[in-house]
Amino acid sequence: MYNIEWVGDRVITFESRKGNKPFVICNHISAGTKSSMRNTFENSANQVSAHFDVGRDGSIWQYVKIEDAAWTQGLTPDMIGAAKAPVVKDMNCNPNLYMVSIEFEGYVIKDKAGNIIEENGLDGTLTEEQFWAGCWLHRYIMDYCNNKFGVKMDLGEYNVTGHCMVDPKRKPACPGANFPWARLRAELAVAERMTLAEYEMRISDITTGSDRKSRAFDVVLRVNSLWQKVAKNEQYADIAIDKIIQIEQFMKEKDLLLP
Secondary structure: OOOEEEOOOOOOOEEEOOOOOOOEEEEEEOOEOHHHHHHHHHOHHHOOOOOEEEOOOOOEEEOOOOOEEEOOOOOOHHHHHHOOOHHHHHHOOOHHHOEEEEEEOEEEEEOOOOOEEEEEOOOOOOOHHHHHHHHHHHHHHHHHHHHHHOOOOOOOOOOEEEHHHHOOOOOOOOOOOOOOHHHHHHHHHHHOOOOHHHHHHHHHHHHOOOHHHHHHHHHHHHHHHHHHHHOOOHHHHHHHHHHHHHHHHHHHHOOOOOO
16 A cells, blocks of 8 residues: 655664664654655764655655664663653663654745745644555554564554654654644554554545545444453353344445455
8 A cells, every 4th residue: 555665775874773672663753855854864974864754745765674773763871761751761771772763754945044934844744645654654563563573562652652752852842743643643543453454444445535434444343342352251242242243234234344
C-alpha cells in the first residue's frame, strides 16, 4: 500500500545500537521540506539523521536502517532526569539506542529579512495523506521490531512518544502544538489489534470513502476482543457465540464483510 523509498546511501551520521533492541517510536516535525531535510541529513557536519520522513503528500523516505541508531533524539546522561517520557527514565541510556525516529515534513518560507511569510506544518498540523501514511508506518515499525528483534512492542503511550517528551528542555515544541496526538493514539489502538494486511485494508476503505465498512470492521474486532475475554467462562461462552454468529450473518446480508 505504501512504498518506503530508501534514500540513505549518503547519510553517514548514525551508529550501532550497541546491543540495544528498538522498541519505541519517537515522532518529530521538521523545520523544512523533505528536500531540505535530506540536504541536512546528507551533510555530515550537521551530525543529525532520522530513520524515516513522512512527506506532506504521504510519501515515505528512509534514511537509516532500523538496525542502526539515528542521531535525532539523543540525550547525555545528565539530561535523562528531565525527560517526561517514562521509558527514557526506565532505560536510563541514550534514547537513540532504542528508539525509531519518524520526521513529519513541515516547511516555512521566509523573506530576505528572515521574516516568515508562509508557515505550514511546523505547528504539527499534518495533511490527511501524512496522517494515514504515519499511522501505517507506526504499524509497520511495530511488526518489523517484533519480528526482527523479538521485542514486545505495542503502540501505546509508553512505546510511542514525541521529541518534546524525550527532551523537553531543548525541544519543547516538537512535534508541534497541533500534532494530532489524540487522533493518532486512537487510530494506533485500532491498528495494533490488526495484522498489517488488515490495517492496510482499513486505511484503504477510509481514504477511499468506504467508511461504513471500516466502522463495521471495527465492530467485529471489538466483538472478537470480547470473545477472547469471555470464552474461558462457560457461563457466558454460549451467549457470546450466539451474538457473534448474529453479527456475522447481519454483515454478510449487508455485504459489510471485508474480503
